[in-house]
Amino acid sequence: MQAAADPVRSVVIVGGGTAGWMSAAYLARRLSHLPIAITVVDSVEIGTVGVGEATVPAIRDFLAAVELGEPDVLAATEGTIKYGIRFAGWGGEGHGFFHPFGLYGVPANGVAFHHYWLKLKAAGHDLPLGDYCLATQLAERGLFLPPSSQPGSDLGVFNFALHFDATKFAHLLRRLSLANGVAHVDGRIVDVTRGEAGVRSVQLADGRTIEGDLWIDCSGFRSLLLGEAMGVPYVDWRHWLPCDRAIAIPCRSAGVHRPFTTATAHDAGWRWHIPLQHRVGNGIVYSSAHLSDEAAEGRLRATLEGEPIAEPNRLRFVTGHRAEFWAGNVVGVGLSAGFLEPLESTSIVLIQSALERFVALFPDRGGDPRLAATYNRQSVLEFERIRDFILLHYWANRRTGEPFWDAMRALDLPESLAERVEAWRAGGVFVRREWDTFQDPSWLSMYAGFGLLPERTSPLADQLGEEELLTAFARMREAIDRAARTAEPHADFLARQGRRA
Ligand code: FAD
Numbered sequence: 200m201q202a203a204a205d206p207v208r209s210v211v212i213v214g215g216g217t218a219g220w221m222s223a224a225y226l227a228r229r230l231s232h233l234p235i236a237i238t239v240v241d242s243v244e245i246g247t248v249g250v251g252e253a254t255v256p257a258i259r260d261f262l263a264a265v266e267l268g269e270p271d272v273l274a275a276t277e278g279t280i281k282y283g284i285r286f287a288g289w290g291g292e293g294h295g296f297f298h299p300f301g302l303y304g305v306p307a308n309g310v311a312f313h314h315y316w317l318k319l320k321a322a323g324h325d326l327p328l329g330d331y332c333l334a335t336q337l338a339e340r341g342l343f344l345p346p347s348s349q350p351g352s353d354l355g356v357f358n359f360a361l362h363f364d365a366t367k368f369a370h371l372l373r374r375l376s377l378a379n380g381v382a383h384v385d386g387r388i389v390d391v392t393r394g395e396a397g398v399r400s401v402q403l404a405d406g407r408t409i410e411g412d413l414w415i416d417c418s419g420f421r422s423l424l425l426g427e428a429m430g431v432p433y434v435d436w437r438h439w440l441p442c443d444r445a446i447a448i449p450c451r452s453a454g455v456h457r458p459f460t461t462a463t464a465h466d467a468g469w470r471w472h473i474p475l476q477h478r479v480g481n482g483i484v485y486s487s488a489h490l491s492d493e494a495a496e497g498r499l500r501a502t503l504e505g506e507p508i509a510e511p512n513r514l515r516f517v518t519g520h521r522a523e524f525w526a527g528n529v530v531g532v533g534l535s536a537g538f539l540e541p542l543e544s545t546s547i548v549l550i551q552s553a554l555e556r557f558v559a560l561f562p563d564r565g566g567d568p569r570l571a572a573t574y575n576r577q578s579v580l581e582f583e584r585i586r587d588f589i590l591l592h593y594w595a596n597r598r599t600g601e602p603f604w605d606a607m608r609a610l611d612l613p614e615s616l617a618e619r620v621e622a623w624r625a626g627g628v629f630v631r632r633e634w635d636t637f638q639d640p641s642w643l644s645m646y647a648g649f650g651l652l653p654e655r656t657s658p659l660a661d662q663l664g665e666e667e668l669l670t671a672f673a674r675m676r677e678a679i680d681r682a683a684r685t686a687e688p689h690a691d692f693l694a695r696q697g698r699r700a
Contacts, residue, residue, distance in 0.1 A: 206563055207235060207412045213388065213401065213424055214417030215241030217251050217365055218533025218550045220372035222415050224265045225554045227379040230561070239376070240401065240409055242387040248419055248534065249512050250447050251365045252473045252480045253281060253460045253544035255636075256300050256358035261551045265375060269361075273696045275371045276363035277476040280458040280689055282338035284543070286648060288464035290597040296648030297459070298543075301334030301357025302640050304675055310659045313643050315668050317627055317653060318660040324669065328647050330676045332640075333357045333683065338459040342686035354678050360544070362460065362473050362480070384409060388418075391428040396565045397527025398424055412565055413528050415557075416535040420516065425531035431521045434537075439590055439610065440518040441489075441603075442468045442540050446496050447482035447512040450505035458689045462542060464596070465498055466490070467603040469542065472504075476693060479505060484540055489603040516540070518586075524578040528566040530557055537582055542592060545585050548636065552581060580634040587616035588637045588645075595649035620651075627653040 210230075212222050223239050230237070262272055272278060283299035290296070304312030312331065319326060329335035334357035337344055346358050377383060386403035393399060400410040416424035425431050437443060452475065461472040468485035483499040490498075496511060520537025524530065531537075532553045539545055556577055560570045594612060598604035612620065615632075622628040623646055629639040646652070663671070 205412070205565065207233075207565060209236045209238065209411045210413045210415060211401075211409060211411030212237065212239045212415040212417055213241070214419060214533070214535070215239050215369065215373065215383075216247035216417060216419060216533065217369055217372075217547060218419075218535070219415075219417035220369045220376060221261070221547075221550050222417055222532050222554055223376035223381045224372040224379070225261070225551075226415075226558070227376050227381050228265050229558045231379070236382065237376075237380070238382040238384060238409065238411070239373075240384045240386060240388065240403075243385055244387055247366070247369065248514065249366065250445070250480070250482065250514065251541075251546060252475065253284075253362050253471070253541070254360040255544055255548045256360045257548045257551055258360055259358070265372070267371070267375065270696045272361065272363065272368070272371065273693070276361075276367040277478075278361045278363035279456045279474055279476060279693065280343055281360040281362050281460055282334045282357070282458050284460045284462055285338070286462050286464075286592070288598070289462075289469075289592060290649055291599075294597070296644065297329055297335045297338060298641060298644040298648070299329070299332050299334035299338065299357065300359060301332050302354075303328060303643060304331040304672075305354055307671065308662055310657070310662070311639075313639075313647075314627055314657040314660040315663065315672075318656045319665070319668055319672065320652070321656050322665055326672060328644070331672070331679060333679050334359070336679055336683040337686055338457070340683060340686075341457060341689050342683060343458065343689045343692035344682070344686035354675060355682060359458070362475055364475055364477070388423060391424060393428060397529050398428055413562075414530070416529055416531045417533045419534045420538070422521065422531060422535040424529045425521055425523075425526060425535055429526045429529050431523045431526050431531075433517065434519045434522055435517055436519040436586060437517060439586065439613065440540055440593070441486045441606075442484045442518070443516060444487050444492065444495070445482050445484045445514045445516070445541075446492070446499055447480065447514070448499060448503065448507050449478045449480055449509050450503050450507050452476065452478050453505050456689055456693060460544065463502075464598060464604075466598075466601045467495075470499060470502060471541065478508060484542070486603055520579070520582045523571070523575050524553070525557075525566070525571040525574045527571075530574070532557075536578070539582065539585050539589060542589050543585065543637070545589075545636065549581065549585070552636075553578065577634060580632075581636065583613075583615060584632060584635050585637070587613060587619065588641065590616055591620070591642075591645050595645065595651055597649065623651070624653055626655070627657055 287295045390402040467489035473480035593607040619630045
């Protein structure tokens with residue numbers, strides 16, 4: 200069944216936050232050979248959500264796709280390097296572990312490193328996993344090394360992401376988009392007119408009307424087109440992920456730029472610490488059923504490491520997604536399509552993969568339901584995979600005696616996550632699935648970080664004896680250490696990007 204429609208001649212992006220300008224910059228590049236006009240409509244009056252400062256390494260692919268150089272982005276957004284996330288207090292007060300953007304160790308005789316590590320652990324050798332991961336070492340020592348400088352060995356396989364000022368990032372993308380022919384209209388949308396294919400036009404408060412063939416809804420939590428105009432319902436995941444509020448308070452930077460995000464647990468959620476060059480992004484995420492807004496703000500203020508430089512930004516959200524991400528001629532990108540709480544900094548990568556998927560399925564005519572169906576199936580899977588990974592952080596917690604955390608440990612896991620945990624428990628096996636954002640090393644960092652170990656070690660690891668393994672592990676540790684010693688201080692690297700460090 201093919202939708203009867205004319206060729207697509209115009210794409211209108213509603214919203215000028217991170218999602219809107221990422222969409223504009225990406226589509227302007229990828230569709231540049233087609234006679235398609237791209238317009239962004241947003242409202243300065245309404246503003247943007249104003250948070251979203253930490254990314255995952257895929258951001259580097261996005262920057263390459265839109266032809267932005269990393270040094271330019273670091274300079275324009277007061278950005279810093281991120282090698283992963285430090286989780287503090289999730290396994291109880293004083294406990295911590297690191298989720299790195301890199302591999303652990305090297306396999307031997309076709310057997311994955313973690314099986315040998317588990318075997319040594321079972322034999323009483325408590326070897327810190329982070330000693331076998333270059334990204335962890337760079338993060339903990341405050342160093343910078345570009346991934347490409349360590350070729351040829353799995354030991355050198357790591358990557359980095361960026362922290363950046365979200366407003367400055369949107370401005371940078373806006374400049375780029377306008378230079379690449381995107382039109383911009385500043386106006387508040389007050390009405391949406393529907394047609395046979397979906398949305399036909401939007402009316403602005405000043406009386407102007409904007410028409411379009413395809414619509415990208417980047418209007419934020421309000422979901423003006425996908426949710427309101429198209430009436431697509433929201434799939435609410437609060438029964439799994441009950442945190443529903445956040446407060447952000449940036450403060451002046453004390454000049455220490457740790458190359459990682461910190462996520463510190465508190466009695467009803469967690470706090471983030473994101474170091475930028477000019478300031479530190481701080482925020483508290485919490486369950487409103489377990490903590491009042493006043494108490495949450497007090498808790499955040501008590502932990503700030505510098506002087507606040509803005510009023511608190513108070514946010515409410517519901518973890519979940521729209522039942523359809525693409526309905527008729529409307530595709531939701533960013534918060535309008537769904538939101539997974541920011542524990543693993545996944546919203547921006549979801550924007551990016553939505554755009555990649557949309558271009559891969561780009562219809563030369565208006566909304567084709569067959570393409571939309573594929574898009575929707577893939578989008579739901581991607582959201583579910585990330586939800587499961589985030590949920591593992593909560594479910595595996597070891598904070599006892601706090602109602603929020605006790606309830607999280609007692610949750611009935613979704614089948615998709617329960618199967619992963621059982622396979623790990625039974626034999627140290629990672630279950631891999633289509634549209635996984637997080638790969639084996641990420642799952643290993645969580646299982647090991649929470650002390651969730653398999654019931655028995657793998658017989659595959661028995662092909663190497665304990666002494667042989669200890670020698671091989673010592674060699675790996677030395678190689679990682681040698682590589683880390685070739686790195687420069689993160690602060691020096693930032694200074695070389697032409698900015699203060
Ligand atoms: P918004 O920024 O809200 O933009 C919406 C746009 O729509 C605005 O331009 C607005 O003017 C426009 N608009 C709305 N209504 C109208 C109207 N009637 N007429 C005209 N224009 C209109 N993501 C990460 O990847 N990493 C993180 O570390 C991270 N941390 C987060 C922390 C919190 C507490 C929250 C809530 C989110 C976080 N996110 C994070 C998510 C990230 O902030 C968003 O994914 C990202 O900013 C994209 O937002 P958006 O562009 O979809 O929406």
